[in-house]
Amino acid sequence: MSLKENSEAIFSESPGKIALRTLRKDKRSVISLSILGFIIAISLLAPVYAHFIAHTNPFNSSLDATTHVGGKVVPVLEASTTGLGLGVTPIGPTWNPTGYFLGADGQGRDVMARLLYGGRNTLLIGASAGIICIVLALLIGVIAGYRKGWIDSILSRLLDVIWAFPVYLLAISLSVVLLTSGLKLGFIHVGPGSFALPILIIGIVYIPYVARPIRAQVLSLREREFVRAAVGIGAKDSTIIFREILPNIIPSVLVFVPIIIALCMLTESALSFLSIGVQPPQASWGTIINDGLALLYTRPWVGIAPGLFIVLTAASLNLYGDAVRDALDPKTRSRGDA
Amino acid sequence: MSDVILSIRGLAKNYELSGALARRKEVVHAVENVNLEIREGETLGIVGESGCGKSTLGRMIVRLEQPTAGEILFEGHDLAKEPKKKLRALRKRFQMIFQDPYAALNPRRQIGQIVEEPLRVHGVGKEERRAIAKDLLKRVGLDEGAYEKYPHEFSGGQRQRVVIARALALNPRLVVADEPVSALDVSIQAQVLNLFKDLQKELNLTYVFIAHDLGVVRHVSDRIAVMYLGKVVELAEADVLYESPAHPYSQALLSANPRMGADDKRERIILKGDIPNPINRPSGCAFNPRCPKAADICRTESPELMTIGTRQVACHFPTL
Numbered sequence: 275m276s277l278k279e280n281s282e283a284i285f286s287e288s289p290g291k292i293a294l295r296t297l298r299k300d301k302r303s304v305i306s307l308s309i310l311g312f313i314i315a316i317s318l319l320a321p322v323y324a325h326f327i328a329h330t331n332p333f334n335s336s337l338d339a340t341t342h343v344g345g346k347v348v349p350v351l352e353a354s355t356t357g358l359g360l361g362v363t364p365i366g367p368t369w370n371p372t373g374y375f376l377g378a379d380g381q382g383r384d385v386m387a388r389l390l391y392g393g394r395n396t397l398l399i400g401a402s403a404g405i406i407c408i409v410l411a412l413l414i415g416v417i418a419g420y421r422k423g424w425i426d427s428i429l430s431r432l433l434d435v436i437w438a439f440p441v442y443l444l445a446i447s448l449s450v451v452l453l454t455s456g457l458k459l460g461f462i463h464v465g466p467g468s469f470a471l472p473i474l475i476i477g478i479v480y481i482p483y484v485a486r487p488i489r490a491q492v493l494s495l496r497e498r499e500f501v502r503a504a505v506g507i508g509a510k511d512s513t514i515i516f517r518e519i520l521p522n523i524i525p526s527v528l529v530f531v532p533i534i535i536a537l538c539m540l541t542e543s544a545l546s547f548l549s550i551g552v553q554p555p556q557a558s559w560g561t562i563i564n565d566g567l568a569l570l571y572t573r574p575w576v577g578i579a580p581g582l583f584i585v586l587t588a589a590s591l592n593l594y595g596d597a598v599r600d601a602l603d604p605k606t607r608s609r610g611d612a
Numbered sequence: 613m614s615d616v617i618l619s620i621r622g623l624a625k626n627y628e629l630s631g632a633l634a635r636r637k638e639v640v641h642a643v644e645n646v647n648l649e650i651r652e653g654e655t656l657g658i659v660g661e662s663g664c665g666k667s668t669l670g671r672m673i674v675r676l677e678q679p680t681a682g683e684i685l686f687e688g689h690d691l692a693k694e695p696k697k698k699l700r701a702l703r704k705r706f707q708m709i710f711q712d713p714y715a716a717l718n719p720r721r722q723i724g725q726i727v728e729e730p731l732r733v734h735g736v737g738k739e740e741r742r743a744i745a746k747d748l749l750k751r752v753g754l755d756e757g758a759y760e761k762y763p764h765e766f767s768g769g770q771r772q773r774v775v776i777a778r779a780l781a782l783n784p785r786l787v788v789a790d791e792p793v794s795a796l797d798v799s800i801q802a803q804v805l806n807l808f809k810d811l812q813k814e815l816n817l818t819y820v821f822i823a824h825d826l827g828v829v830r831h832v833s834d835r836i837a838v839m840y841l842g843k844v845v846e847l848a849e850a851d852v853l854y855e856s857p858a859h860p861y862s863q864a865l866l867s868a869n870p871r872m873g874a875d876d877k878r879e880r881i882i883l884k885g886d887i888p889n890p891i892n893r894p895s896g897c898a899f900n901p902r903c904p905k906a907a908d909i910c911r912t913e914s915p916e917l918m919t920i921g922t923r924q925v926a927c928h929f930p931t932l
């Protein structure tokens with residue numbers, strides 16, 4: 275009601291602008307974007323924290339490092355006092371940002387600094403993989419749905435093959451094969467330690483989940499009368515795809531973006547946890563959880579902290595995805611407005 | 613007699629149904645062996661029950677559908693055989709108007725962009741496009757402000773005016789309108805039909821006007837073709853057809869139409885049975901299972917469309 279009056283009183287708005295306005299007013303998007311913004315900001319500031327606040331290098335093991343606790347100098351690693359007295363126990367959280375805020379890991383490295391660096395990697399890989407996934411899926415979905423015929427058959431079978439494997443099984447097999455040897459494809463040569471490998475692997479694994487619904491939508495759009503009308507005025511296929519089909523696909527693609535990025539991030543963490551994602555000495559939230567596994571009983575924060583960040587990031591992305599979906603769907607929009 | 617601008621010879625369209633639902637390969641004969649001539653400046657009405665192939669015929673005429681067989685002769689080209697690229701250039705000479713004005717406009721584009729799109733596609737410059745589009749919107753009875761609005765801000769009748777403006781943007785000679793008012797409120801229908809008539813006079817347009825409301829067709833048509841199961845069964849001047857339909861199917865259609873008014877004293881003929889399936893056409897005359905006059909010959913021999921006086925009829929026993 276009020277929406278209609280507004281749009282007539284001021285000027286007419288495109289469906290996209292209306293959705294954007296709805297999204298801005300949605301509390302869920304405000305909350306989730308604030309959390310995401312905070313996590314991204316502190317992750318980007320990882321080097322600042324490491325160099326200027328904690329004065330530590332989170333990539334070198336420092337077995338004989340010391341820190342100050344309550345004015346006293348204490349070693350970061352102490353000989354174990356439990357069990358057989360073998361190995362070392364790292365220092366626990368000092369809750370002091372100038373050093374070992376969350377304690378040290380088994381190699382005497384500052385967990386907080388590693389957590390921030392790890393966040394950079396996890397977010398970078400998750401977001402890049404998600405975007406690669408969506409771009410490729412859009413390409414495949416639109417071509418398959420628009421051209422139909424044998425091109426569609428080939429692309430659809432390809433998606434079926436990727437789809438047929440459980441995501442993690444496929445990601446794990448690809449990683450195991452590619453990480454040991456790297457990837458050589460003609461001119462392209464990707465070394466075993468490069469982030470390009472986990473990004474590609476994770477991106478490819480989720481393509482069918484996005485490409486299939488896009489293909490279905492294109493198939494139905496191309497039978498719509500406004501697409502026939504475009505054929506009728508003599509438009510070329512490329513014109514029809516870019517000017518008639520794509521503008522109607524973009525909203526559903528936008529809904530996929532946060533959700534797929536969340537999935538890619540979770541997959542990256544899982545692969546890194548299994549030591550087949552980000553390779554040491556680089557960190558990611560998954561590798562830190564792995565580091566924390568051995569310290570689970572003595573120093574639980576090493577595993578819990580990255581776990582919390584993963585949950586918080588994935589939950590915020592999903593919440594934002596819900597808000598985007600509702601803003602773009604005119605049926606739920608009126609409900610959110612009231 | 614005026615010139616013929618488009619002539620159709622032996623036009624047919626089969627749809628092959630395959631896949632999970634069809635057990636054997638089944639063929640839908642949507643349109644069969646249609647011969648028609650469309651004359652400069654006239655409105656040729658096409659009527660028939662749902663599923664008789666009206667839309668399929670209309671879409672073939674503007675080549676939104678590839679015919680299975682036959683010729684479509686227009687300005688020295690056979691549209692049925694024209695390659696894709698040449699066809700694109702020819703398309704500015706003939707346009708289609710669709711039934712559902714809600715589906716015919718891209719919800720994500722402004723009205724101005726929609727009306728300018730045909731001009732853009734055919735390389736008309738920006739300034740000129742804008743001027744033409746604004747003029748067209750005025751011609752179809754929309755105000756200035758429409759240019760910047762989006763389809764969701766308009767009613768069905770207004771949207772259909774936009775669809776008409778887009779179809780006229782390239783200054784076509786022939787316009788095929790497929791049930792252009794059947795999705796609109798009855799109160800709006802007359803306005804839009806009058807717009808069609810006015811534009812025809814102003815721009816010297818030729819219309820093929822598809823409808824299943826006989827009242828609507830009579831209002832606009834000069835000649836009317838009656839279709840049954842993919843074939844033209846009768847073709848006559850509008851007045852002749854309405855005064856004295858010769859084909860039993862035309863008679864049944866007209867008598868079943870309550871909107872024909874009080875002067876209609878003909879007995880109502882009720883059509884028995886459902887429309888037969890275009891997959892299994894009855895042998896002989898396709899209308900024979902429902903025809904009150906059906907005789908033995910009707911079940912074995914298919915009647916040809918024959919010219920009798922000013923009309924054409926496909927029936928062994930036409931009423932003359």
Ligand SMILES: Nc1ncnc2c1ncn2[C@@H]1O[C@H](COP(=O)(O)OP(=O)(O)OP(=O)(O)O)[C@@H](O)[C@H]1O
Nearest residue numbers: 627640642661662663664665666667668669824890
């Ligand atoms: N793409 C298609 N694939 C298969 N069959 C089709 C297709 N399009 C139309 N048909 C069939 O062809 C026949 C004629 O359809 P058409 O749409 O031309 O009828 P119509 O006279 O326009 O009907 P209506 O009044 O309902 O619009 C119908 O039996 C229909 O089911």
Ligand code: SF4
Nearest residue numbers: 897900903910927928
């Ligand atoms: S040919 Fe026979 S069945 Fe067909 S319409 Fe004429 S009388 Fe009826």
Ligand SMILES: [Mg+2]
Nearest residue numbers: 666667668790
């Ligand atoms: Mg139709």
